[in-house]
Amino acid sequence: MTVENSLSFLFNWKALPYHAPVLIAKHLNYFKDENVNVMILEPTDPSDVTHLIGSGRVDMGFKAMIHTIAASTKYPVSSIGTLLDEPFTGVIYVSDEANNFQEWKDISILKGKRIGYVGHFGKLILDELMERNGLAPSEYEAIRVGMNVTQAIKDGTIDAGVGLENVQMVELEQTYKGVHMLRIDELADLGCCCFCSILYIANDNFVKAHPELVASFMKAVKRATDYIVKDPNGAYDLLCKISPEMDTKVNKEIYHRSLVYLSKDLLNVERDWNKVTNYCKHLKIIDQSFVQNYTNEFV
Amino acid sequence: MTVENSLSFLFNWKALPYHAPVLIAKHLNYFKDENVNVMILEPTDPSDVTHLIGSGRVDMGFKAMIHTIAASTKYPVSSIGTLLDEPFTGVIYVSDEANNFQEWKDISILKGKRIGYVGHFGKLILDELMERNGLAPSEYEAIRVGMNVTQAIKDGTIDAGVGLENVQMVELEQTYKGVHMLRIDELADLGCCCFCSILYIANDNFVKAHPELVASFMKAVKRATDYIVKDPNGAYDLLCKISPEMDTKVNKEIYHRSLVYLSKDLLNVERDWNKVTNYCKHLKIIDQSFVQNYTNEFV
16 A cells, blocks of 8 residues: 555545445445555544535535535535535434325425434525525524435424435335435526535545546446446445445445436536526525636546 | 544444544544544444544544554554453354264364454454464365354354454354354454454544544543543443444343443553464564554543
8 A cells, every 4th residue: 555546535424335336336346446545434423525625624525515615715625526426415304103204385384393414404405495584593593414415304303304315214204104305496486406416526636636536436436336237236236245334224225315316427417516506605604706616627 | 523633543343332532532522522524434334433533534443453564654644542451252153952062172163154243354263263263264164254253153154253252252142052152362462352342543643633632532422431440330231322233132231241341540561462473473464563553642
């Protein structure tokens, strides 16, 4: 192992089944075949990710599009590819038996409720959603829960929480009937859940200094992605071998529910970037001078 | 959050109950009280840890004493304190019902067996142990299993594996009767398991540039350690709140079995360093010019 051909890669969350392309590329020596040594890290607080990559402490990683755009105002960070295309994201809640597990008709039911969010930008999205629906921040309680959205719903700390259809909903479905989502794209008239597309991101200085390592990395994860697409069941079995924690009913379900979102070509999608750029301007996360911070040159 | 008062901290393993001092110091804002922002990371491959800290990618972390000493030959890395004092470490195996779950009488029974180890230095220790007992590397199969020691024993990939009394043995005891350990300190006549003491380590350049952050960090984890020692059950409940994954029977047992090893004063122990220095020289990991790479100035 040499310092020269190494790079560190930080997940956006504790290791999840949808991180399969990187875990499999490492395990099957696809990175080694491209002469790049990849050291994979997991965060304890997902809100640290853009800071760690932005400050140059970590070279590359995964992060949602909205955070990647927001990070550009503080750090030299860009997207170099897409892992998941617009996974459904929204306010997740469990309806109870008394109402036959009915869905809430209207977001206004969140009035007076405790709503969990992961970090700073989740709160911005939530507040704007509520404002659209005539609810001021004083009319609900927003609670920062980091990675513990599912657990906080289960133990009653929150009544609802912001999460993904292919992760937190699956986790709750193991325990409850009547798990629902108020989708943010619908509530906020976005036309897609692309603000939550999970991207491959990198520190710009690292990319400038080591373009060949970035290209090698992307070539290896493309090869792993092709493998997953061709043999999803075999790839899941391999994932369980790599990490025994993946070998559970809930993770098998998360894996299969995530496949539909998996980007096959790893490209950043211009249409999605334009939509999210507008959304971020609306949220005042960026101003008119923003230049889209993505490239497809390594895909 | 500013770049200036931030530091990144990498665990030696996926998050475990014995990492409580750092997790609790973060959760109870002890770090914030000392004006230091700590971003906690977990490795996917424990063998990456000294490289990540040594190359300056990560500022600080946890690592066993033997790896910390070995790292000094390649990187500017030192120990600045102790987390766990000499946890029992050895070759763990499960005896079967046919022999009434009897312990193996002799390490020679490992002849012809498949033995799992975590990474490079585990292999060196294992080979030297076997050599002491007259077994050449060709007479057993050493298999690198990373963090999957427990799973590899359970699924039959290996017959025995190198692990800790307070982690892998506990994990196996959830499934099997007759879980035993051939202790390395006894087999190798070490007089302590201090080669596996888990240390707080740091990149020397980071320490030189930010001694005040290192001191703040250690002050906060000392405060968290005091809290754990004073109220171990309350601290465990808090740990489960911080990370729901900790709230399992096996992690509760790992937590309680680890408490006995928890260093109360966080000091590097000179006697232990001398023993392990000699052991490392014997293993040819270091030569006579080695200068012990630890300090107690921040404790």
